[in-house]
Amino acid sequence: MLNMESCVRRVLNGEVLAHAEALALLNLPDTDTLRLIDAAWQVRREYFQDRVKVNVLLNAKSGICAEDCHYCSQAKGADTDIARYRVMEPQEMLAQARQAEDLVAAEEIIKSAFATDVRPLLWKVRSDLNLSDPADPLRGFAESGYAQAKAEERGVGGGAGLGA
Numbered sequence: 123m124l125n126m127e128s129c130v131r132r133v134l135n136g137e138v139l140a141h142a143e144a145l146a147l148l149n150l151p152d153t154d155t156l157r158l159i160d161a162a163w164q165v166r167r168e169y170f171q172d173r174v175k176v177n178v179l180l181n182a183k184s185g186i187c188a189e190d191c192h193y194c195s196q197a198k199g200a201d202t203d204i205a206r207y208r209v210m211e212p213q214e215m216l217a218q219a220r221q222a223e224d225l226v227a228a229e230e231i232i233k234s235a236f237a238t239d240v241r242p243l244l245w246k247v248r249s250d251l252n253l254s255d256p257a258d259p260l261r262g263f264a265e266s267g268y269a270q271a272k273a274e275e276r277g278v279g280g281g282a283g284l285g286a
């Protein structure tokens with residue numbers, strides 16, 4: 123039979139509970155929940171007093187979620203006072219994660235930036251610049267004659283290939 127008072131006393135004396143005791147605490151029946159909360163409170167109070175840790179969430183995007191779940195304050199149609207902004211630039215998210223010393227978030231941001239498909243953006247930039255064949259720049263380059271012209275200009279043999 124687990125003696126909770128003994129567990130508390132020993133932990134407060136700096137002992138570490140045995141694995142089996144910790145497991146027994148986790149497996150206590152619901153009827154012991156209040157006793158368990160009281161025991162945890164005694165330990166918390168001893169080690170942390172009234173200190174609290176505040177975690178702040180930073181949303182990559184806020185207030186304009188297109189899924190529009192009607193119960194959610196993040197939904198684009200929600201009538202709330204929360205900030206509304208489009209997806210932050212990875213650099214900005216990274217700066218915020220660094221400021222919060224959140225290495226896990228920083229890693230996630232770098233990974234998501236790495237995994238982001240930038241092809242639609244590149245296609246738009248190429249289109250805006252009126253480059254030939256914005257959907258396939260390599261083909262556009264090969265068909266442009268640029269490589270051939272440069273090869274002739276330099277007096278070297280070359281075709282329309284990329285390596286010319």
Ligand code: SF4
Pocket residue numbers: 187188189190191194195196197198
């Ligand atoms: S719950 Fe909120 S944040 Fe999640 S998908 Fe729905 S609207 Fe978007």
